[in-house]
Amino acid sequence: MKTDNKQKYLYIEGCNSISLAKKYGTPLYILSQRKIEERCIKIKDVFSNKFENTSAFYASKAFLTMAMCKIIEKQGLGLDVVSGGELYTALKAEFPTSNILFHGNNKSYEELSLAIENNISRIIVDNIYELKLIEEISSELHKKTNILFRLTPGVTSITHKHIDTGRKDSKFGIPLEIDTILEAVKVALDSNNINLKGFHFHLGSQLFDNITYLKAIDIVFELIKFLKDDINFTTEELNTGGGYGVSYQKKEIEKPLEYFIESIMERVYKNCNEYKLIIPKVSIEPGRWIVAHAGTTLYTIGNIKEISGIRTYAAIDGGMTDNPRPSLYGAKYFGEIANKIDQEKKYKVTISGKCCESGDILIEDLDVPKITPGDILAVYSTGAYNFSMASNYNKNIRPAVVLVKDGESEIIVERQSYEDLLRGERLPKEFKNLK
Ligand SMILES: Cc1ncc(COP(=O)(O)O)c(C=O)c1O
Structure with missing residues (x-):
């Protein structure tokens, strides 16, 4: 403070x-540059440099300007964008597109085209309608687009309902029901222009408890195991979103980053071990916690x-x-x-x-x-x-x-x-x- x-x-x-x-x-x-840098360094120490095959993205909706893109780029973190405007800002700042994720629950044809034309690293697909648009645009542009599906695992977090996004009753993502997801996965796998890498969830913002992350990981791993057994699909990547809470008032106690990261990683390893699955690349995308x-x-x-x-x-x-x-x-x-x-x-x-x-x-x-x-x-x-x-x-x-x-x-x-x-x-x- x-x-x-x-x-x-x-x-x-x-x-x-x-x-x-x-x-x-x-x-x-x-805005203190040093404080942003310190947080990025902490993320590298606790997560991306500590655990193999991981990567961290800054959720740029929290605060985005071209200067911020440069600070994040210098720290070696990726960027998560959620609209054509955020993507445009990143492009103008010459942020490496190979380190940008594109989110959003209703991305337009134009926004998706901008992302695909610029070879951004991953599109986090929210729904089947969007998947079809991506297929169409990628095929027109002769591209193969890397995607993750955003899932709503059906867990509820202790936070304000406007920033609780892991519930089944959410405007974001595909509800975690096997039939719906299987259909989406099959559409993606049947496409020559789409490369399905794995899954994403974001449970909410201002979270102070790791329990919902752990529940969500267990639920998603049941799906990953099912897809492996049923259609031999290997999940290469799992993005666990952002949401780590910060203290706005003196009386609030902030949990250290390790509290979230270590339990998330442990739970991923435990599931892989139990189900005999390869360990996917794990990503995180905090916004608030960084800035x-x-x-x-x-x-x-x-x-x-x-x-x-x-x-x-x-x-x-x-x-x-x-x-x-x-x-x-x-x-x-x-x-x-x-x-x-x-x-x-x-x-x-x-x-x-x-x-x-x-x-x-x-x-x-x-x-x-x-x-x-x-x-x-x-x-x-x-x-x-x-x-x-x-x-x-x-x-x-x-x-x-x-x-x-x-x-x-x-x-x-x-x-x-x-x-x-x-x-x-x-x-x-x-x-x-x-x-
Ligand atoms: C998909 C996604 N990822 C990451 C974040 C960042 O959340 P936070 O700023 O709480 O870390 C959000 C916030 O809304 C989000 O929607």
Whole structure:
């Protein structure tokens, strides 16, 4: 959370947060390169360099810019993309296509064509309709496309229902029913343009327990064994998704990465051993775990509204437009007054956003020192699913993103301008000549 603390100001990677707020304006997303790198190194130590025949991908939906692609590429991780736009960003950043996975529950013909034309490493096929599109495009382009099937193994995770994706009743993936999967596998195997490598599951996000991963692995291995015995299909690859939980508040305890990885790998080996199967290549694709703690958002406090006997609201110059997670699914964040870091927190305030929604509340009952308009609020661990989920609701402009490292700061995404908000808008003929 708080990274560096000199005197009364919050420092992030050697940069004075108040100077950053002055220089770049608020709201402002700050991203620590070192923290992203540390997480990637940890993944290599605990997973990809430790276990043979494994690979790690960064789930870029958590936060994606061309700069992020470069940081991930330099660390040697792959990239998971989920739309034509994410793929385009990766292509523009010249991310090696041999290390990109393409996800999505309703990929369009155009998106699939872009992926196949660019020889991306694997398409994670969500459904039979998509499989047929891939077959058609691959055949037109004379390509052989490597795929995994995304399965919903029918396990439920302890997390918010909007980010619980392993249940049978899910919009994602093929439900793990033998007949349905057998049909899909046979279609893939019969195609000259498709190379079925194996299976994928992603159980949800913000998971703190490894039990669901272990259950899902056991269930998927029953399928792998069945396919081996029934049609002699060898599963070469198993992608176990992302989802490792991070602590957003001081009281939450984050499980170490080893807790997930070691049990996942042990369970894969155990199943292979019991069923006498070859060990598939195992992949993981965390997003939040890599980037959440690297982010801090700075806001300027404006109106302070005291409702006697009820609460005090401190309004900030951002809110659900730059961080929709609290209003979307009750996500909790922790923050501090960046210019009063040394002062005793004797008061409680509720941080309200500036959007026209009563639900636009960023943090409830935050402990703070005495605050005044103009103070700078730093909200921690905003690196994942903030910038990437930002909107222009109420025609608020999207904040800039600044990368910090070793006391230096650099803009990696410019703050939007009002002109940006109107880019692409056209007046109908009827109004064109109006002043
Ligand atoms: C298929 C898939 N993989 C990986 C992830 C990353 O999840 P997390 O950021 O929780 O690690 C997601 C998130 O939605 C996902 O849908």
